């Protein structure tokens with residue numbers, strides 16, 4: 001039998017991937033971590049219309065993350081606050097396998113644009129670690145209302161120069 005090699009691949013988002021993304025973004029612990037999430041992750045109509053806007057927007061680069069052939073998350077590049085940001089989400093059952101780090105490294109090779117920015121709640125240790133391992137460093141701080149936590153949450157702004 002062929003051995004699995006823990007391969008992370010990125011590909012374009014296909015309609016049926018949204019079923020997986022919807023499940024991933026339902027998880028309360030993931031919402032708490034990410035903090036800046038939608039008001040009601042269980043609202044599938046809102047979720048699908050949000051993703052329709054993303055899929056229709058040619059300026060948003062979005063990829064499905066595939067791990068050993070399995071759909072495990074998504075990663076994207078978009079404009080926010082006049083800057084180009086990256087963001088990612090991995091399904092909880094796949095956390096801690098190095099997937100986000102590998103996915104972001106691969107994504108950064110496909111995106112020529114620099115600088116790139118990213119934001120993470122100050123206590124989102126996993127995401128902060130992923131960004132640092134991929135060469136991002138803290139540029140500043142901000143805060144915003146977190147739907148997931150129902151309060152204002154502080155975040156770091158990260159920048160990747162090269």
Ligand SMILES: CC(C)(COP(=O)(O)OP(=O)(O)OC[C@H]1O[C@@H](n2cnc3c(N)ncnc32)[C@H](O)[C@@H]1OP(=O)(O)O)[C@@H](O)C(=O)NCCC(=O)NCCS
Pocket residue numbers: 030031033034087088089090091094095096097098099100101102119120121124125126127129130
């Ligand atoms: C944050 C997230 C992307 C991390 O994904 P992942 O695939 O588990 O990350 P990796 O396996 O590549 O881990 C990278 C590093 O972070 C560490 N890490 C990951 N999650 C962690 C956690 N919850 N607490 C502490 N460290 C964590 C890993 O140990 C690893 O560090 P190491 O290489 O020094 O051992 C994932 O938990 C997630 O999607 N969370 C919900 C959505 C979210 O927060 N997205 C980011 C918004 S800013």
